[in-house]
Amino acid sequence: MSGRSILAQRVAPLGTTVFSEFSALALQHGAVNLGQGFPDFDGPDAVKEAAHQAIVSGINQYAPSTGLKVLREAIAEHGARFHGHTGIDPDTMVTVTSGATEAILCVLLGLVDPGDEVVVFAPVYDSYDANIAFVGARARHIPLRPPDAAHPTWWFSPDEARAAFGPRTRLLLLNTPHNPTGKVFTREELAFLGTLCAEHDAYVLSDEVYEHIVFAPAWHVRAATVPELAGRTVTVSSGGKTFSLTGWKVGWIIAPPALRDAVQRAHQFVTFATASPLQAAMAVALRLPDAYFEGLRAQYHARRERLLAGLARAGLSAQAPEGSYFLLADISQKGLGDDLAFCRHLVTRVGVAAIPPSVFYPPEHKHLGRGLARFAFCKSDAVLDEAARRLEAGLR
Ligand SMILES: Cc1ncc(COP(=O)(O)O)c(C=O)c1O
CATH class of the missing domain: 3.40.640.10 (Type I PLP-dependent aspartate aminotransferase-like (Major domain))
Incomplete structure (x- = not known):
C-alpha cells in the first residue's frame, strides 16, 4: 500500500457527526433522546396502507x-x-x-x-x-x-x-x-x-x-x-x-x-x-384532507408548550420557536461550561440527550452557539414528560 491516506480529500475533514456521538452516549447511559430529530411516532395509517397496496399491486x-x-x-x-x-x-x-x-x-x-x-x-x-x-x-x-x-x-x-x-x-x-x-x-x-x-x-x-x-x-x-x-x-x-x-x-x-x-x-x-x-x-x-395538516400543527404546538414548561421547571429558559420541531434553550446561566460540556453532562449525569449547537456554526461564529442547547420535541408526551422530570431533578 502507498503512504497515501485512504480518505479522499473531500471526506477527510468531515469526521463523524455529533448525532452519532450523542446517540451512542444516550444508548450507553440510558438517556431520553431529545437530540435526534426524528419522531418517535408513526405516519398516518392511510399513507402506510397506500405503500402496502402499491407494493402488492406491483x-x-x-x-x-x-x-x-x-x-x-x-x-x-x-x-x-x-x-x-x-x-x-x-x-x-x-x-x-x-x-x-x-x-x-x-x-x-x-x-x-x-x-x-x-x-x-x-x-x-x-x-x-x-x-x-x-x-x-x-x-x-x-x-x-x-x-x-x-x-x-x-x-x-x-x-x-x-x-x-x-x-x-x-x-x-x-x-x-x-x-x-x-x-x-x-x-x-x-x-x-x-x-x-x-x-x-x-x-x-x-x-x-x-x-x-x-x-x-x-x-x-x-x-x-x-x-x-x-x-x-x-x-x-x-x-x-x-x-x-x-x-x-x-x-x-x-x-x-x-x-x-x-x-x-x-x-x-x-x-x-x-x-x-x-x-x-x-x-x-x-x-x-386539511384536517390532517391542521392536526399536525396543533399536536406540535402542544408538544412545544410541554417541552418549554418542562425546561422552565428545570430553570432553563428558551424562546418559543416559530417553526420546526427544535428549540434552543439558554444554558449560559447553569455554570456547567459551554454547550459541549453541558450536553455531555446532561447525557451522562442527568439522563437526557440534547445537541450542542456550536457544531452548526462555522469557526468565526462558533461563540454564538456556546450558550445554547438544542432539544427536539418530535417525541411522545411520555418521553417529553420523562425528560422534563429528569431535567428538573438533575439541574434544579
Ligand atoms: C433543514 C433540513 N433539511 C433537510 C433535512 C433532510 O430531509 P430528508 O430526510 O428529507 O432528506 C432535514 C432533516 O433533519 C433538515 O432538518
Missing part, C-alpha cells in the same frame, strides 16, 4: 427519473393548495429525489461550479457545508442572531447579509422554517434577500422541509412565491417531517424548467430514481 420497478407522474401532480397541487404556489407544471418543473438530502446535493451539483460561493445562514443544518465543499464551492455565512429587546424573533443584520454577497456568489441556500433556531423568514426578509440575489445574479435553494410545522402568529411563506425570488428559486422539500415518515426519504424539488433541468441532470446520475411504491404513497399523503 409498483415495484424503477420509476421515471423525474418521479412518478401521480406524485409530481400531487406536489404541484399541494404547492397551490397550501402556499399559493400556482403554475407548477408537473412535467417540466418537478423532480422527485431520495429525501431533501439528495435534492440539496443535486441542486449544488447542477448549479454551482468549483470556486463559486454559496451564501448560507449560520447556524447551518449539518449537511449544507459538507455538500458545498463536495462541489468545490466556498460557504459564506450570515449569522442569525437570537431575539433581543429590539427583535422579538431570530434576526439577521441587513449589512451582514449584504457583505456575504460578492462577485463569486452563485447561490443563496435558505432554510425556512429554520433548523435549529425555529426561525420562519418573513415575506419582507425574503424580498430583501431576493434583491441581493438579483443584484448578484444568484440562484436560491429554499429548503422548506418544515413547511407544515409553523406556529401562529408566524406563517410559512414559500420563497418561490415572493416576486423578487420567483424566477430564480429551487424549492426543496420532502414528506419526512410533514408525515412523520423520515425513514421513507421521499423528497422533491420544484423549479422553473431551466433550473429543474440543471438539477435533473445531476439527479439522473446520483440515484436515477426514488423508491416507486413510496412515491405512490406520498401522492396519497400530499392529498390528505
Whole structure:
C-alpha cells in the first residue's frame, strides 16, 4: 500500500457527526433522546396502507427519473393548495429525489461550479457545508442572531447579509422554517434577500422541509412565491417531517424548467430514481384532507408548550420557536461550561440527550452557539414528560 491516506480529500475533514456521538452516549447511559430529530411516532395509517397496496399491486420497478407522474401532480397541487404556489407544471418543473438530502446535493451539483460561493445562514443544518465543499464551492455565512429587546424573533443584520454577497456568489441556500433556531423568514426578509440575489445574479435553494410545522402568529411563506425570488428559486422539500415518515426519504424539488433541468441532470446520475411504491404513497399523503395538516400543527404546538414548561421547571429558559420541531434553550446561566460540556453532562449525569449547537456554526461564529442547547420535541408526551422530570431533578 502507498503512504497515501485512504480518505479522499473531500471526506477527510468531515469526521463523524455529533448525532452519532450523542446517540451512542444516550444508548450507553440510558438517556431520553431529545437530540435526534426524528419522531418517535408513526405516519398516518392511510399513507402506510397506500405503500402496502402499491407494493402488492406491483409498483415495484424503477420509476421515471423525474418521479412518478401521480406524485409530481400531487406536489404541484399541494404547492397551490397550501402556499399559493400556482403554475407548477408537473412535467417540466418537478423532480422527485431520495429525501431533501439528495435534492440539496443535486441542486449544488447542477448549479454551482468549483470556486463559486454559496451564501448560507449560520447556524447551518449539518449537511449544507459538507455538500458545498463536495462541489468545490466556498460557504459564506450570515449569522442569525437570537431575539433581543429590539427583535422579538431570530434576526439577521441587513449589512451582514449584504457583505456575504460578492462577485463569486452563485447561490443563496435558505432554510425556512429554520433548523435549529425555529426561525420562519418573513415575506419582507425574503424580498430583501431576493434583491441581493438579483443584484448578484444568484440562484436560491429554499429548503422548506418544515413547511407544515409553523406556529401562529408566524406563517410559512414559500420563497418561490415572493416576486423578487420567483424566477430564480429551487424549492426543496420532502414528506419526512410533514408525515412523520423520515425513514421513507421521499423528497422533491420544484423549479422553473431551466433550473429543474440543471438539477435533473445531476439527479439522473446520483440515484436515477426514488423508491416507486413510496412515491405512490406520498401522492396519497400530499392529498390528505386539511384536517390532517391542521392536526399536525396543533399536536406540535402542544408538544412545544410541554417541552418549554418542562425546561422552565428545570430553570432553563428558551424562546418559543416559530417553526420546526427544535428549540434552543439558554444554558449560559447553569455554570456547567459551554454547550459541549453541558450536553455531555446532561447525557451522562442527568439522563437526557440534547445537541450542542456550536457544531452548526462555522469557526468565526462558533461563540454564538456556546450558550445554547438544542432539544427536539418530535417525541411522545411520555418521553417529553420523562425528560422534563429528569431535567428538573438533575439541574434544579
Ligand atoms: C433543514 C433540513 N433539511 C433537510 C433535512 C433532510 O430531509 P430528508 O430526510 O428529507 O432528506 C432535514 C432533516 O433533519 C433538515 O432538518
